[in-house]
Structure formats: C-alpha cells, structure tokens
Amino acid sequence: MNEPSASHPALLPAGLRDVLPPEAELEARSVETIMDCFAAHGYQRVKPPLLEFEDSLFAGGGAATAEQTFRLMDPDSQRMMGLRADTTPQIARLATTRLGEAPRPLRLAYAGQCLRVRGSHLSPERQIAQAGIELIGHDTAEADAEIILTAIAALAAIGLADISIDLTMPNLVPSLLAGLPPAQAAGFAHALDRKDEAAVAAIGGELAPTLLALLAASGAAERACPALMAIALPAFAHEQAVRLAEALAVLRRHDPDLKLTIDPVEFRGYQYHTGLCITLFAPGNQSELGRGGRYLCGDAEPATGITLYPDSIIRAAPSAKLRSRLYLPFGTPIQAAAAARAQGFATIAGLAAHPNPAAEARRLGCSHIAVSTGITLLPAITPPEPRL
Secondary structure, eight states: OOOOOTTOTTOOOTTOOOOOTTHHHHHHHHHHHHHHHHHHTTOEEOOOOSEEEHHHHTSGGGGGGGGGOEEEEOTTTOOEEEEOSOSHHHHHHHHHTTTTTSOSSEEEEEEEEEEOSOOOSSOOOSEEEEEEEEEESOOSHHHHHHHHHHHHHHHHHHTOOOOEEEEEOTTHHHHHHTTSOHHHHHHHHHHHHTTOHHHHHHHOSTTHHHHHHHHHTOEEHHHHHHHHHTSOOOHHHHHHHHHHHHHHHHHHHHOTTOEEEEETTOOTTOTTEEEEEEEEEOTTOOSOSEEEEEEEETTTEEEEEEEEOHHHHHHHSOOOOOOOEEEEOTTOOHHHHHHHHHTTOEEEEOSSOOSOHHHHHHHTTOSEEEETTEEEEOOOOOOOOOOO
16 A cells, blocks of 8 residues: 655644544534533633743743643744643643632633644654643642542543542652662662562662552552551651542542552653642553643642543543434425424435435435435345355
8 A cells, every 4th residue: 555645635744633523523522521510510611722922831830841842933923932732731820810819719621632742652642632620729638539529520421430540649759769869869760660679679778668668559549558658758758648548538438439549659741740640541441531630830829630631531431322314305394404403313404306315315324314204214234145
C-alpha cells in the first residue's frame, strides 16, 4: 500500500487526526453528559481562550507546561503567545484575576481541546480533549474527596461504574531525595520509578530502609494505608500521609465500595501539584480516564481539581446508543418529520424522488424509513448463500 505523498490533502501532522462520524458525536455527547453532572454538583462552567500571552499562560503552575506548549507571535501586539497544553493553569488565572473577589470555595468546570508539542509512548495524540473541575479556596480532606466523588459520578453517568482510584503523593519522593548527592538521588529516583526494590537496597544509605518501606506500602488502600502511617517519615512527608489517610476515610464514609489503591512512590507527571493526587482507571484499560490533585492557585491559595479525558473514556465505556437514522422520502410532510424528531430519530430527508426509497435509505445509512402508515424498520439484508 502506497504511503500518501507530503502534499496529499488528507495527510495530517503526527499526533493529530480527523474525528469522523459517529465518533465525533459520541465525544460531544460524552462531554456534555460529564458537564451536566459537574453542573448538578454545583460546578459553574467557564471557557478560557485557546491562546494566551506567554507571561500569563506560564505564570505559577503554568510554568510546568512550557515545554509542551506551541508558541506563535501575535501579529497585533508583537508579543509571544502560547496554545494551551493544559487547562488547569488557565482556571487558576481566572480564579486569581477575574474571579478574585468571588466567594470561596469557588467551584469551576471546563471542557475543551488542548494541544501539546509531543505525545507519549502510550498516548501519541497531541490534540487532547479535556473536561474537568476545580475547587479553589478550601484545603481539607473533604474537598479532596468531593473532587474524586464528583468525577466518579460523571464517569458513572457515561456508563463506567467499575473505576479504580489510585492515590499518590508526588512531592513525597522528591522531598526525601532533596538532600542527597545528585548521583544517589538520581539512582533512587530511577529505581523507584521502576518499583525496583533490589536496586534501592543496592544503593543503600540511611534513606534506603524508608524507601523500601514506602515501596512495600503500595497496593490496596486497606493494607497500604496502615503500612504507610507506620513509617517514620519527616514532618513534611508525614503531613502528606496524614492527609491521604483523612481523604481515604472520607471516601470510605461516602462510598465503602470504592476501589482505592495507594502508590506513595509515584512522582511522574505532576509538576505543579503540591499534595494528594488522583488517577482514575477502568479495569483492563491502561489509559488514564482522569488525573488531578492538589495545587496552589496563584501564589498561595489552596486548590484541588481533576481533568477527565473524554477520548480514553469513550474507548473504555460501553457503546453509547446514538439516534436511529430515519429516511424521509421526498415529499414527506414537515409535520411528520418534526414528530419523528420528537420521538428521538435523526431525520434524513430525501431531496428528490427516488424509484427505490428503501435502497436509498440503506445507502444513506438509515435504519428506518417513513411510510404512509408511519415509521418502519428496514429489514436486514440477508447475505447470499455461499457457493459449494
């Protein structure tokens, strides 16, 4: 099969793709279902722009997205702008500026597209759909739990009820390694990233027993949380462990059946987060359904939030039922068409008389056809008998 030439009109840059029917409609419906759930939980929708000036886009936690941000010159102001790689820093800007005087806690929701310079090995896409919520101005375990429970409710509305919640503390490992010689710290970080107990033990030193205990305190929350609390940690690290245990208790109080795991040595990909973080998974699916956690909004205001990834959610969720397509032969009264749409059909109007309306309906991908007596389901086409 020949590869398309560089000038082929269908050729797109790596990591970008056209979304066609019915996937585009599935994504739109999923996003709106998620946003409806967020709104029902009191989160108000905002819509930041795709482009911002660099000095505002990279302020505060936004600096962590600089390497993943496409840049271009604004022809009007002659200032550099960036295409957002993540929406959360924009929400932080809104909270500290336009909504700086709004009552706290501030509950905001958003949905939109982000563009990144490069994808990852597991997720090569560079244009990513996001739908998320942020709870700003309240630093408690109840706030952490609310974000998680609201995200779980949104996924349940899509049809994903069996969700695994992984709780992490991404600042814990960096804080423990901060005082070590660079080579030793890098060795520990590499070993912990691979969950390699033997490598941690081989590096040795005073910190090795603590790191080995943290590795052992991973897994199902019922076992991992008591093991984590039993470790003698420095004050900063102990405070994070206590917050995790408090959030876990709140979650269990609201929903004892949640599948919760703890990974205290996970520290990748949370550059601007400052405390308890969350990743959501569906069983048997490696893609993350959502990710979030605690961070600082502006210089010091506490905040927490989560971003859901509709593309991954659609792949993991049960197949959604779209509107059945109904063919309306040329001349069908407009009142009949309106009545069919009220019943939930997507109506496909014939624009000219056709000698075989049923064949035309099938050609246009319709499952039903309007006839003089009402609406009828098109019979399935029986495949021809195989030749002997």
